[in-house]
Amino acid sequence: MSGKVRDKKENCFLIFAPKNDHYKQMLTNISRPTLLVNENQCRSNIQSMLTKATTNGAVFRPHFKTHQSGLIGKWFADAGIKAITVSSVKMATYFATHGWKDITIAFPVNLRELDAIDQLACRVRLQLVVDDEQVFEQIGQQVKNACEFMIKIDVGYQRAGIPMENAEAIASLAARIQNSKQHKLRGLLTHAGQNYRAGGGISQVEATTRIAGEKMQALRHVIGRSDLVLSWGDTPSCSMLNHIPYFDEWRPGNFVFYDVMQYHIGSCQFSDIAVAMACPVVSVYPERGELLMYGGSVHFSGDYIAGDNNFRLYGYVVPLTENGWGQPLPSAYVASLSQEHGIVRMSQAQLKFYKPGDLIGILPIHSCLTADAVEKMQSTTGFLIPKM
């Protein structure tokens, strides 16, 4: 691909030099916090998850809220993926513009966006999520273009959906949708967000997944539609478990990048993490064992991992290399973030390697929020990755 511009629509610079000089040049030019993206690792993460979903008999419908990038979407398309998940009407519209024709908006329908939804439903195969009969009634009256509906099932996360135990309400909503002339009931959808805080590790994730899977299969029988699609998809369960035989569709999103949170949950190794922030070092304080970087909560989001004695971990430090970055430096971490400031703590011996004007690499705690917050994403092969 050397010397070729691959995609003019994406408005990104895609000339690859064999020795990765573009990446070196790009690092030199970074002046503000920038998210570095390892394309090869992303493609590998995509392929692994696709293989795993397929092996488990599920269609892979990845969540695109993690990257929000038309270009990264193409890496999924290159792997043969045709259907996607997003979290907002705006995001659905963006990816429709990038050529995606089969889109699930995995957020309960917001009645204030029905016009935009109707316009979108005219362009793509659109799946909407509902958990309320009155809401469906209003959609039925206002959205004229055909949509497919997924009933949101709450499998214990208690964020959105009808509780899985409430078969009566689920069946009643299903009947209401099936009575519609223009809209169809496609399936049941859930997000087991409790798997993100699974203190019990893999056995707890396994139990949550099994209980949810069996219950949703039973609900299919209650509704009397064996063809209903059962849609599942949090990155921890899809990463940690080898055998998930209950669902027809997987919708994980975070796995394309992974992050420190997923590492701590047990979903990935450090080497699977496909993003790192590059932040300018602004000042070094050897007497405190700390340095100040330009990179705060408006770039990383404020997410952290809490430990005993008020310990907070906002990210790990990685050395930036010619081809990307290396493994985390032992005992070095981001200790606090305010609006634009980040404080990195490390040994005095490690601090000697940093001076103002350098870049420091940071593995983020939560890659979805970091990718959302950051101004710029850059590939480790040197090109700009445009985002929504």
Next chain:
Amino acid sequence: MSGKVRDKKENCFLIFAPKNDHYKQMLTNISRPTLLVNENQCRSNIQSMLTKATTNGAVFRPHFKTHQSGLIGKWFADAGIKAITVSSVKMATYFATHGWKDITIAFPVNLRELDAIDQLACRVRLQLVVDDEQVFEQIGQQVKNACEFMIKIDVGYQRAGIPMENAEAIASLAARIQNSKQHKLRGLLTHAGQNYRAGGGISQVEATTRIAGEKMQALRHVIGRSDLVLSWGDTPSCSMLNHIPYFDEWRPGNFVFYDVMQYHIGSCQFSDIAVAMACPVVSVYPERGELLMYGGSVHFSGDYIAGDNNFRLYGYVVPLTENGWGQPLPSAYVASLSQEHGIVRMSQAQLKFYKPGDLIGILPIHSCLTADAVEKMQSTTGFLIPKM
């Protein structure tokens, strides 16, 4: 002002109707999380803080990172303010474009932005912050247009700056700057961020302020320059204390909006808070005593106030009224935020007033981060407030 377009440059809709019909119409048109801004309350907060700074013999140089809006900047200009503070070179450039001529970038100089700094210094009176002699040396070599320098003093927050006890290092950096031909030493600058977490209340804030003030006055003598400007400015101390006789300049920022965090610290009353988020109600769960709103950490930031037993407060609920919003509803609050979802907890009696498709008003925990994160700000008189 009825029927007049006030400012074409701002690209905002400024026709005021006597009955505030534009606000009602604007609320009707809101489809995504939107920050409502009460212009009168902002102007009142600006006037109060200006009066207080003046009474204390200080020049008011407000921090604009809170609002990041050219239009809100004009409300400060209307009050007679001529000098401002920002937190990044990008923000300085934005406000220079909006006509500000005297700007302090209150973040230690990032050596990777010297070209942009040099360009800016050619257009405005620019104050830069430094805490490292080597950094100043490089600035001296590369920035040709004259700048003024503030030495960053760490008065105990341990984020940036030379510790106030280290008079030797401070004097040495001062001498280095004073040796420069093109640049000038203007003063000493600090941010007592510890006042944001002052568990000891007003007496602790008073002690921090007094110790910092006396120490910085002493440092002025060590350097031998009685004309050095001592620059101060966190919203808690500037709001809570009536008498701050130590400093020549105040730089608070948050006070223009205030927020729930400042209310809890004791800096403001609820009625002083000049912003509220308007979020679409998406689903109501009476059996859980909760509702789901469209509004998550990508809109609010993830900041919260922690209590015992894992209690977390992500915002208070306010009724939206014809002219803005009312006082917080008792016992109603935002209990959790994920990427786009917000869970609001309230009594079943309160929940009866909300249905999907309504808007719910939320007082944010941290207005600076919310204003940074949100897509849109709208005035309670009905016009769009453009931001950076």
